[in-house]
Amino acid sequence: MAAPDLVFAENSPYDSVEAIVEQDENVAFFYLRCLDETNRFGMKSCWIRNLAPAPESIDVDVLKQGRAPMLPRDACRITDGQDRLDEKQLRVVWFEEGDGAALLEGDQCLAVIPAWGGVQGFHGYSRDCVKDSALCSPLSDAVEIESRVSRADQFWKSWENENSPWSREQPKLLEAYEARLGSHAKYYTIDGDHWPPKALLRFESDKHVILTTLGVSLCPQPGVELHFEHAGLMQRIELACCFSKSISEKTIDFMIRYLSGQSSLPWSQLAFLAHGHTLTCQAMIEDDDLPDFSSVLLWGNHHLSYHRKASSRPDQGSQSCEASLKMPKVQGDPVNLLWMVPIFENERQSLSQTGPELLAEKIIGSGEFPVIGPRNLML
Numbered sequence: 001m002a003a004p005d006l007v008f009a010e011n012s013p014y015d016s017v018e019a020i021v022e023q024d025e026n027v028a029f030f031y032l033r034c035l036d037e038t039n040r041f042g043m044k045s046c047w048i049r050n051l052a053p054a055p056e057s058i059d060v061d062v063l064k065q066g067r068a069p070m071l072p073r074d075a076c077r078i079t080d081g082q083d084r085l086d087e088k089q090l091r092v093v094w095f096e097e098g099d100g101a102a103l104l105e106g107d108q109c110l111a112v113i114p115a116w117g118g119v120q121g122f123h124g125y126s127r128d129c130v131k132d133s134a135l136c137s138p139l140s141d142a143v144e145i146e147s148r149v150s151r152a153d154q155f156w157k158s159w160e161n162e163n164s165p166w167s168r169e170q171p172k173l174l175e176a177y178e179a180r181l182g183s184h185a186k187y188y189t190i191d192g193d194h195w196p197p198k199a200l201l202r203f204e205s206d207k208h209v210i211l212t213t214l215g216v217s218l219c220p221q222p223g224v225e226l227h228f229e230h231a232g233l234m235q236r237i238e239l240a241c242c243f244s245k246s247i248s249e250k251t252i253d254f255m256i257r258y259l260s261g262q263s264s265l266p267w268s269q270l271a272f273l274a275h276g277h278t279l280t281c282q283a284m285i286e287d288d289d290l291p292d293f294s295s296v297l298l299w300g301n302h303h304l305s306y307h308r309k310a311s312s313r314p315d316q317g318s319q320s321c322e323a324s325l326k327m328p329k330v331q332g333d334p335v336n337l338l339w340m341v342p343i344f345e346n347e348r349q350s351l352s353q354t355g356p357e358l359l360a361e362k363i364i365g366s367g368e369f370p371v372i373g374p375r376n377l378m379l
Contacts (some may be wrong), residue, residue: 046124
């Protein structure tokens with residue numbers, strides 16, 4: 001049996017997932033494959049159409065041979081088989097998050113693999129499927145999917161316009177930062193001349209040096225909708241960190257590179273970042289000027305404000321302008337500013353038992369803004 005023909009292949013705009021269309025003499029399939037073979041995203045599949053008369057049931061022998069099976073007759077809209085797919089007629093519309101995609105033939109949606117494809121026996125939606133099966137589900141049953149594909153299509157096209165998301169939102173984000181932190185001292189581009197555009201800002205005060213990303217929030221994070229009912233509340237982030245003025249420029253340069261790298265992590269690893277998450281920070285481990293911090297704890301700006309208000313220390317109000325930062329909404333969604341709080345390895349290991357709240361309360365309650373600088377072990 002000859003190998004299937006590769007009809008179409010395209011990487012996502014984030015360059016982390018590949019969309020593939022293959023067909024042999026019997027069937028055509030749509031696949032999404034993570035380019036990092038170690039990522040648990042793996043390979044996802046969805047039946048597109050039979051190219052020959054439909055069988056009564058899935059051919060188990062075909063599966064054992066590692067070939068793509070035909071959809072059974074009772075699940076097919078067209079049972080006699082359809083024409084082979086033509087590459088020139090096909091295009092893919094990626095979900096804004098980059099973890100799902102739709103296959104279109106002209107202006108007709110043929111198949112969709114959303115973020116929840118490959119979860120609990122669900123594969124994807126197909127236009128020519130009429131009942132749930134082991135290979136796909138009916139696209140007609142997915143009420144919101146086609147409107148979501150249309151919104152995604154408009155999102156990608158908007159980047160080609162003069163009034164792109166970057167040109168609209170960059171000034172608003174900059175204004176929000178500067179309203180609380182003053183004028184920025186330095187502005188770094190951190191996108192390497194690749195899409196999506198993003199920057200990093202440096203602010204200085206008498207006590208602190210603060211770094212913040214700008215533009216990360218223009219793209220929604222992947223995977224959030226798999227864990228939260230209201231994904232819009234969690235999917236847009238910016239990252240920040242704060243240094244004691246005593247910290248060396250070498251350390252700050254380390255963290256500029258680290259912050260720049262982590263700003264791409266959700267889309268390269270297909271894993272979202274949120275309040276309470278931890279990240280290993282090699283930059284700190286390798287810096288002899290720092291305590292033995294091993295990681296950073298991501299702490300939401302609104303949570304920081306809450307803990308400061310709850311603290312009984314009277315001297316914290318003058319230090320809390322960072323905590324009162326109010327971020328503008330992007331595409332109607334709130335932007336979550338996540339501060340990188342340096343933590344020791346013992347503290348990181350204890351989080352699974354104590355949770356992040358106790359540690360944060362101790363750090364903030366000690367009167368030390370979560371700065372990158374000397375402090376004592378809290379747990």
